[in-house]
Amino acid sequence: MTNPLLTDWNTPFGLPPFGAISDDDFAPAVDAALALSRANIAAIADDPDAPDFANTIAALEQADAPLNRVLGAFYSLAGADSNPARDALQRDFAPLLSAYSSEISENKALFARIEALWTARDTLDLTAEQQRVLMLTRRGFVRSGALLDGDAAARLRAVKSRLSVLGTQFVQNLLADERDWVMPLGPDDLGGLPDFVLATARAAGAEKGADGPVVTLSRSLIVPFLQFSDRRDLRQKAYLAWGARGANGGATDNRAIAAETLALRQERAALLGYDSFADFKLETEMAGNPAAVRDLLMQVWNPAKAAAEADAAVLADMLQGDGHTGPLEPWDWRYYSEKRRRALHDLDEAELKPYLQLDRMIAAAFACANRLFGLDFTAIDGPVYHPDVRIWEVTRNGAHVAVFIGDYFARGSKRSGAWCSAMRSQKRLGGDTRPHVINVCNFAKPEAGRPALLSYDDARTLFHEFGHALHQMLSDVTYESISGTSVARDFVELPSQLYEHWLSVPAVLSEFATHADTGAAMPADLLQRMLGAANYDMGFQTVEYVASALVDLGFHNGPAPADPMQRQAEILTEIGMPRAIGMRHATPHFAHVFAGDGYSSGYYSYMWSEVMDADAFAAFEEAGDPFDPATAAKLEKTVLSSGGSVDAAALYTAFRGRMPGVDALLKGRGLAA
Numbered sequence: 001m002t003n004p005l006l007t008d009w010n011t012p013f014g015l016p017p018f019g020a021i022s023d024d025d026f027a028p029a030v031d032a033a034l035a036l037s038r039a040n041i042a043a044i045a046d047d048p049d050a051p052d053f054a055n056t057i058a059a060l061e062q063a064d065a066p067l068n069r070v071l072g073a074f075y076s077l078a079g080a081d082s083n084p085a086r087d088a089l090q091r092d093f094a095p096l097l098s099a100y101s102s103e104i105s106e107n108k109a110l111f112a113r114i115e116a117l118w119t120a121r122d123t124l125d126l127t128a129e130q131q132r133v134l135m136l137t138r139r140g141f142v143r144s145g146a147l148l149d150g151d152a153a154a155r156l157r158a159v160k161s162r163l164s165v166l167g168t169q170f171v172q173n174l175l176a177d178e179r180d181w182v183m184p185l186g187p188d189d190l191g192g193l194p195d196f197v198l199a200t201a202r203a204a205g206a207e208k209g210a211d212g213p214v215v216t217l218s219r220s221l222i223v224p225f226l227q228f229s230d231r232r233d234l235r236q237k238a239y240l241a242w243g244a245r246g247a248n249g250g251a252t253d254n255r256a257i258a259a260e261t262l263a264l265r266q267e268r269a270a271l272l273g274y275d276s277f278a279d280f281k282l283e284t285e286m287a288g289n290p291a292a293v294r295d296l297l298m299q300v301w302n303p304a305k306a307a308a309e310a311d312a313a314v315l316a317d318m319l320q321g322d323g324h325t326g327p328l329e330p331w332d333w334r335y336y337s338e339k340r341r342r343a344l345h346d347l348d349e350a351e352l353k354p355y356l357q358l359d360r361m362i363a364a365a366f367a368c369a370n371r372l373f374g375l376d377f378t379a380i381d382g383p384v385y386h387p388d389v390r391i392w393e394v395t396r397n398g399a400h401v402a403v404f405i406g407d408y409f410a411r412g413s414k415r416s417g418a419w420c421s422a423m424r425s426q427k428r429l430g431g432d433t434r435p436h437v438i439n440v441c442n443f444a445k446p447e448a449g450r451p452a453l454l455s456y457d458d459a460r461t462l463f464h465e466f467g468h469a470l471h472q473m474l475s476d477v478t479y480e481s482i483s484g485t486s487v488a489r490d491f492v493e494l495p496s497q498l499y500e501h502w503l504s505v506p507a508v509l510s511e512f513a514t515h516a517d518t519g520a521a522m523p524a525d526l527l528q529r530m531l532g533a534a535n536y537d538m539g540f541q542t543v544e545y546v547a548s549a550l551v552d553l554g555f556h557n558g559p560a561p562a563d564p565m566q567r568q569a570e571i572l573t574e575i576g577m578p579r580a581i582g583m584r585h586a587t588p589h590f591a592h593v594f595a596g597d598g599y600s601s602g603y604y605s606y607m608w609s610e611v612m613d614a615d616a617f618a619a620f621e622e623a624g625d626p627f628d629p630a631t632a633a634k635l636e637k638t639v640l641s642s643g644g645s646v647d648a649a650a651l652y653t654a655f656r657g658r659m660p661g662v663d664a665l666l667k668g669r670g671l672a673a
């Protein structure tokens with residue numbers, strides 16, 4: 001029997017024929033596709049003809065087309081509807097694919113052709129997009145060590161391999177510390193805890209084999225415990241244990257791992273010719289260099305610290321009012337802040353919920369895309385991997401633009417969180433290919449016959465992922481490697497976070513937030529309270545985040561510290577960290593930075609993106625209309641259609657006429673002076 005993954009797909013728009021694919025088809029299809037990819041790479045590397053753009057760079061762009069088609073279908077399933085067989089396949093594929101990618105980056109004959117083209121680039125008469133793809137391709141090889149030989153190459157390989165061992169160890173230690181700590185709650189220890197916290201604590205107790213409720217170090221339990229528990233002594237005990245993860249001494253202590261990791265990263269950067277690891281990491285980012293990152297963080301830090309200090313004074317008064325002596329401590333902040341929030345913005349989730357229906361929020365996301373970009377969405381039938389999955393054809397003026405797939409409900413087979421991916425990316429090379437884009441969320445599924453209802457956070461998630469989807473669907477480039485969301489990490493969240501702003505446009509909510517039973521629009525005062533509550537306690541949130549980002553940057557910007565804990569303390573003293581606020585992630589459990597390379601000297605990028613999304617939305621406000629057609633057209637032309645075909649800073653400057661400034665963010669967070 002033929003493997004359906006390796007044949008043509010005669011389905012609507014060429015979607016994967018999920019009904020015909022069995023789990024047993026994936027491994028042989030990946031083997032066959034990888035063999036084809038290897039043959040394609042060998043043919044390019046060993047081509048007797050002199051290198052030119054078509055026979056080298058464009059050929060590389062297409063070398064993995066069959067593999068990408070199989071993996072696009074597989075990873076959609078593995079993330080959104082897994083089972084033990086698919087989990088096992090995922091474990092099997094990871095080393096196969098990483099070996100293949102190392103083979104390519106270490107292929108000397110292949111790199112020699114790329115280098116020859118790079119050297120001759122000014123004489124090749126390349127389009128701007130071709131020059132960009134050539135630069136990015138070569139840069140990828142160089143950054144993985146293609147210019148190194150002999151001892152230096154061997155040392156780089158050893159450093160990278162040791163770093164990956166340390167990253168895994170760091171996470172395992174953290175999980176062990178989180179698993180091993182529990183605090184049982186007796187009948188006298190429950191004061192202040194609302195039903196939902198008690199239920200979570202009981203479920204955690206049952207899971208740990210305790211005969212009553214317990215507090216664990218899971219963020220989803222300890223944070224509400226710190227917010228609600230009346231028992232200051234228990235809050236202190238829980239907070240200190242939470243802060244000590246990875247720093248408890250013994251076999252699971254992460255402090256030595258952090259020090260070794262930082263030293264090896266610095267060595268890796270030096271081997272590749274960079275001054276520091278931060279310089280190496282930021283070369284590919286919009287920020288470009290450590291000074292630009294620090295400058296942005298400090299512009300936000302000072303107003304955030306001032307707001308947090310003003311809040312701290314209010315909370316300290318509340319603490320004293322409760323008869324406690326001594327200063328406000330980190331285990332007090334969330335508790336008094338929650339009390340204050342209830343007094344200032346009483347917002348009952350139960351009152352809100354009937355107004356945020358999933359189908360109405362999907363309709364709102366589509367309607368905004370229609371007003372901004374002229375897109376139309378039509379529900380269609382097509383092959384799906386689960387009955388909850390829905391498919392729409394996206395058109396503009398009747399012409400096909402993309403296929404959009406929504407998979408919104410939580411289920412046991414889906415990993416947690418929400419994401420957007422392209423099962424097929426937009427490109428023009430080798431034939432005009434329009435994208436197949438999927439949004440996956442984990443919203444609670446309603447009882448049969450009832451409408452699905454969202455929280456405001458859920459609705460924001462829906463708009464966020466839809467913003468990523470627009471970045472894929474409106475992509476208009478020739479080469480797949482720069483298509484859609486293939487942009488710098490500190491730029492990729494711009495379209496998604498920007499799109500969240502349209503959810504908070506009052507006209508959108510008053511049209512689409514209608515009561516599930518009565519159909520009535522959300523009352524204006526509820527709408528105002530909901531939008532007000534979303535921005536509460538921003539001084540605290542900004543301080544705990546920016547402090548972590550500054551420590552991350554300080555660790556990687558210059559010689560590696562021998563004692564990271566001491567360096568952390570110095571940085572916090574330098575910036576004047578308020579005593580009642582802890583870092584969002586302290587070094588021994590800062591998994592973003594130490595679990596792998598992903599966010600090392602990159603933790604700032606969440607804030608960078610927020611600065612940009614606030615500044616970008618301000619362009620619509622300045623035009624006097626959140627749907628201003630000229631601004632929307634410019635956004636599509638400069639940002640949403642360009643993928644990575646142009647440097648991110650240049651794209652943003654083309655949209656806004658300048659680089660982003662922090663004013664709109666400070667205003668939005670209520671931190672402006």
Ligand SMILES: [Zn+2]
Nearest residue numbers: 464468493496
């Ligand atoms: Zn995102």
